[in-house]
Amino acid sequence: MENLGVGELLIIGLVLFMLFGSSKLPDVARSIGRSLRVFKAEAAKPYEEDAEPVQAPSPEEQARVLEERAARLRAEAARDRRDETG
Numbered sequence: 001m002e003n004l005g006v007g008e009l010l011i012i013g014l015v016l017f018m019l020f021g022s023s024k025l026p027d028v029a030r031s032i033g034r035s036l037r038v039f040k041a042e043a044a045k046p047y048e049e050d051a052e053p054v055q056a057p058s059p060e061e062q063a064r065v066l067e068e069r070a071a072r073l074r075a076e077a078a079r080d081r082r083d084e085t086g
Contacts, residue, residue, distance in 0.1 A: 016028065
């Protein structure tokens with residue numbers, strides 16, 4: 001936005017005027033201003049959900065989860081083999 005000169009801004013204003021007309025142009029400008037304020041406020045907020053460190057599950061918990069997944073996959077593979085044979 002820093003590289004926009006007066007000429008470019010006039011062209012943008014003319015295009016907006018042609019698109020929205022003189023009656024809706026103030027509403028459009030207000031809406032754009034509000035949107036930019038909300039965007040800047042949200043972008044400036046620290047990420048509250050990242051404030052707490054993530055706790056990695058214990059090795060025992062990881063092993064249990066992997067064993068459950070492996071058992072499910074084995075059961076699914078056995079079911080698929082039975083379905084293929086009829």
